[in-house]
Amino acid sequence: MAAMPQEVVDARLGRVTRAIYEYLEKTQEDGRRAHLGASLIGKPCRRQVWYTWRWAKNIKHEGRLLQLFKTGHLAEPRFIDDLKAIGAQVVSHDENGQQFRFTAHGGHFAGSLDGVATGLPYAPKTWAVLEFKTHSHKSFLTLVSKGVKIAKPEHYSQMQIYMLEMGLDRALYLAKDKDKDEMHDEWITLDKPFAEAEKAKALAIIQADIPPAGVAAEPGAFECKFCDFKDLCFGEQVPEPTCRSCAHATPVLDRPQPDGSGTWACARWESDIPLDAQRAGCGGHRYIPIFLANVAEPQDYHNGDVVYRVRKNGKLFANGEGPAAFSSAEIHACPDKAGIPIAGELKGMFPTAKIIG
Ligand code: SF4
Ligand code: SF4
Structure with a gap:
């Protein structure tokens, strides 16, 4: 069989990837959620959280990033299988097949849990909130060296809110390095004053009719570098x-x-x-x-x-x-x-x- 001309080979290169990315981009969910999510409340900039809650921008993600989010979601059943394999009892959905969800502040503050579990090695009788996260290698190394409270404060706040709302006082944070498949777990206890303060922060953001103070006064600040709202905060948008x-x-x-x-x-x-x-x-x-x-x-x-x-x-x-x-x-x-x-x-x-x- 004659060899395929190089220009045909070149024209085909990456077309499948592009088609997948385009499909993901076309079918991505509307990021403008009805509620303020518990996963946002621990972010360092209140203004950024408020802009998200007020739909200041309909943020669309590129295909590669959507593929990354999908990888994170697909990891969840595996985390559950691994926990079950070591004897834990895991409940990830209610009797209607829905994720466990809490709502507060008139339905404006809400979040969905990855699940709850008991029968864990260090707490065989205690029910705990489950939070699963996948990390890049760099993020994973920081997590392991500093712990979730310092390395990922938004994940820590999210678990504190879930514990408070579910009436549980323990959470298992289970993380995985996406590059090396290495795992890391942390046992988090409820810090009630902290969780209540985070919940009160959510209420203040929901009730605010003007943007709260931002984390930085200058657009060049590190915190603002990758912020989607920089052109609103400091520009004319x-x-x-x-x-x-x-x-x-x-x-x-x-x-x-x-x-x-x-x-x-x-x-x-x-x-x-x-x-x-x-x-x-x-x-x-x-x-x-x-x-x-x-x-x-x-x-x-x-x-x-x-x-x-x-x-x-x-x-x-x-x-x-x-x-x-x-x-x-x-x-x-x-x-x-x-x-x-x-x-x-x-x-x-x-x-x-x-x-x-
Ligand atoms: S007046 Fe404003 S708040 Fe009322 S429906 Fe129109 S855009 Fe919405
Ligand atoms: S640009 Fe900076 S101050 Fe403004 S919302 Fe974003 S992170 Fe906050």
């Missing part, structure tokens, strides 16, 4: 115009939905907002003014529109539904916010014109 960034929306703390999830209410339409509608937002959206603080200062409130003065050039523009105002979607789409008032002058000449990015 504004959050996506969903209900979560709208001045009219409030999380309701005392009236969860029938499925236990949290309720959001809209003061503009005087109604609760279904989850899908929260993601879409509406024409009545008005940015919480502090979201534009890096760009403009609020000056006035006129017929429901908020009037801003641009810091760079002193010109005015309005966010709202009035004929000369800009919708939040237009403000979000405009890469140079200082140019909005200039676009406003054009709007005067061409009233139906819109900024579409």
Whole structure:
């Protein structure tokens, strides 16, 4: 058989990988979760947690990273098999086949456990929360040398919250090095004051209607280096115009939905907002003014529109539904916010014109 031409070989190289990555990217879950997750609460920057909770960005991951997350999920049944093999009794799902889940703060704070177990070597009669994590080699070495509380504070907080909410006082942290398959386990005891403080922190973040202080005051800080929200925190970007960034929306703390999830209410339409509608937002959206603080200062409130003065050039523009105002979607789409008032002058000449990015 004749050899395949090199250009055909080259054209085929990596096509399967690309197809898999593209599939994963196309089918990835919407990262804008209804609730504030217990897995986030131990992160060092409260502002970052608040931005996530307020859906400031719909973060999409690339295929390679999604493959990495999948590897982590696929490791869970293996952790369970290994525990069962040494005689532990493991329960990872309830009678309906659902992961154990807690909700608090009106359904707005929630998390799902990897499982609970008893019959572990050092505690044969005690039920413990289970938390399984896979690590890169570097992260695993830090974990082993420093322990989970120091090396992975968000995992530690997550387990503390789970123990508090499940009424258990022990947790088993079981980790694996993805490169070498080496394992590490830690037995964590409930620190009730700490867990309650983390739960109170979650409530403060849920109730905050402006971003809490960030972990750093400068964009060059190490903590901010890989933060998805850097351009919001220190730049001119504004959050996506969903209900979560709208001045009219409030999380309701005392009236969860029938499925236990949290309720959001809209003061503009005087109604609760279904989850899908929260993601879409509406024409009545008005940015919480502090979201534009890096760009403009609020000056006035006129017929429901908020009037801003641009810091760079002193010109005015309005966010709202009035004929000369800009919708939040237009403000979000405009890469140079200082140019909005200039676009406003054009709007005067061409009233139906819109900024579409
Ligand atoms: S950029 Fe820095 S301060 Fe701002 S949210 Fe991210 S981590 Fe926090
Ligand atoms: S006005 Fe519209 S975008 Fe704002 S909270 Fe109500 S439904 Fe959501």
